[in-house]
Amino acid sequence: MELLTIISMLALLQFFYFAVQVGGARGKYGVSAPATTGNEVFERYFRVHYNTMEHLVLFLPGLWAFGFYVSYVYAAALGAVYLLGRLIYAVTYVKNPKSREIGAIASTLPCIVLVVGALVGAVMKLFG
DSSP: OHHHHHHHHHHHHHHHHHHHHHHHHHHHHTOOTTOOOSOHHHHHHHHHHHHHHHHHHHHHHHHHHHHHHTOHHHHHHHHHHHHHHHHHHHHHHHHOGGGOHHHHHHHHHHHHHHHHHHHHHHHHHHHO
16 A cells, blocks of 8 residues: 555645645736736646645545555556646646646546546445
8 A cells, every 4th residue: 555655645745836836926926815816827827736636635535445445556557647647737737728638637537537446346345
């Protein structure tokens, strides 16, 4: 399960890094807290961070449950895809929001597979 811990901590560090980027963008683009609008580029950084938080709600429990009921190795592999997808999403969204599709798909699909796979695995264990 060490692999799942490593992936989880990397996901949290990535989320923290995106928060730091939001803080930097606040200063660079003159958007004082608590405002979340005011400059389009700042808003992109903010959305990357917020969207990542929305994904973490699915990703982290899905990762651990999938690892427990299905396979911790496959869970870690899907987690690595998620991390890469989030990075691609962040870079492309800040550059041009219309180009975010690859990163969005590469980070959303693993979440769906993890959650659905964990659910199927738990149901199979319950009735198996």
